[in-house]
Amino acid sequence: MDAQCAWDRLTRRISCLSSANGADSFGQGKNTVRMSHLFGRTLRAAPNDVEIVSHQLMLRAGMIQPLGSGLISLLPLGWRVVNKVEQIVREEMNAIGGQELLMPVVHPADIWRESGRYEQVGPEMARFKDRADRDMVLALTHEEVVTDLARQQISSYRQLPMIVYHLQTKFRDEPRSRGGLIRVREFTMKDSYSFDLDEDGLDHAYRLHWRAYDRIFRRIGLRFIIVGADVGMMGGTASHEFMAFSENGEDTILYCDQCGYAANREVATFQRDEPVHEDALSLEEIETPNTPTIQALADLLGIPTSKTAKAVFFMGSSGRFVFAVIRGDLDVNETALRNATGERTLTPATADEIKAIGAEPGYGSPVGVRDAVIVVDESVRDTPNLVAGANKPGYHFKNVNLGRDYEADIVADIATAEEGFPCVDCGHPLQVTRAIEVGNIFKLGTRYSEKLGADYLDAEGQAHPIIMGSYGIGPARSSAAVVEQRHDDKGIIWPLSIAPYHVSLIEIPSPHDDRSREIAERLYRELEEVGVEVLYDDRDERPGVKFNDADLIGIPLRVAISARNLANDQVELKLRTAKDAIFAPVDQAVAEIVRMLAEIAENEAHEFGLDVETDEPRY
């Protein structure tokens, strides 16, 4: 073993013995594989009931295999993709000073009791007892454990700031998993945590993550948008989500292409109408048969829906009845309502519950109800003389006015933003799109450090809770999002950066002529030597089968060796994205392949915007 080889082994680059260790008899090279021995077969058709494109294609390409609902095995091809995403994540996390570690998946319940989430979190957390009858849980996330680590490891302001991260399994018993890798119950997440002295430090760590995430998602070829988001069960003061555009996404995003405003629909706001100035008219009960809906009411009276008030009823998790009132042309945003009331969850009230507070389904208004938290949207505050229910079937009140006819417990912005509504920042009409959440960043503050007692001592010897942030990425989900965005009718179109292999080497067999096989074998070894990742289709299949599989799997560069081209001493090279192939002399094939790969990488860097500065975080 020469010095270079020894150094390579030390730096874990390669095993210097690989060609002699018999791996090839299993079809596996250093960074290559023979399709004849590839674990995972391609399917001509996906199961009928699989509907999401990424799910179909990854199934057909032999990248994944389902085990149960929301439980999916990654086969070698799929795992290589996800692993590459994870490596990119590692690189970018290390680049912002993140230190990788690993925390357990199984946690003692006590640590979750300390944060208060053992009781707070519902059935999505898997709970069990160990043999000593101790309560245990499977990790939904790792704030508790990392905070426990911090209280042991961090004691002085001199140690801060710090960022740690890991790639670890999470289990969330989702009420409903769906869509292949997009929504599963068990998955690996990269989660990182920042520890800082103060808000400024947290802000810095937050911005670092913002930029790192921006780079990560660009590098894997995603088209995405960064949006303001709800802090949800995490608690904390700010949150953004990285959303990959996809019709199959589960989130709805509103954005402004004029000024760049973007937000998850849950928290999106818009420019509210100017208050209407009008003298309050006297309250009047009118008969309005068969008008349980706002539309029916407006039609009957010949008025716009914006002159009506809509009542929406919920039961809060605290047991309070939440009575939301909004102008008839708008809809209540449940997340906003939840945040306004401080309720953890809201569920639609039943007819009995509605009647119990003195209201009437279909004809409800806050006038005369009792034992309810009245939440009034700004639109209702700012619009006098609305038509609202009379709390008896078939009757409404005209000229209902806040403050005169009823009082509000809370006045807030609880309206849902819709496509076309004026942007809150610039007034331009908002656009709407569906998206997949591939990453999120949270400013946690002291939510966990206070509960668990993770303090540091400042220069004066005073103890302060550590200021924390929490940041997640789902590598497998991100891979599926890439497939959603990059495919055609033939299959997946991976970017080179995360393709399972760089090159699909196809040998086209000829009867009575072993030359194509010989050349292909030689090229295979030479490419392996220079470090090109090759998926070598050495199967005894017809050309069409091989071409179709290569397209389906989505390898960026296809190299075909056939008697036909060898007659001219040529091999055929074709980009997955190109319509036509080009040809190169056999003896220059390796050099040409390497050159083309470099060119693909360069084009991708340009296409993905890696050669331009990342936008400044704006929030």
Add this chain to the structure above:
RNA sequence: CGGGGAGUAGCGCAGCCCGGUUAGCGCGCAGCGUUCGGGACGCUGAGGUCGGAGGUUCAAAUCCUCUCUCCCCGACCA
């Protein structure tokens, strides 16, 4: 949890309504032969507790009851 759909060979499906030979078809798989640049062809063959349990019946993939699982929509969800 609510609504809908589906479990029959590795994959895709038919058969079930109207019970009755040895449960079929295509793809895939194994062997042989012919083919050989965009999912070839012939012959031979292997492969199935018809998701599970119970019931009705002389007889159940098929009818009844219960149950499990998966998929889709909704509720839910960092």
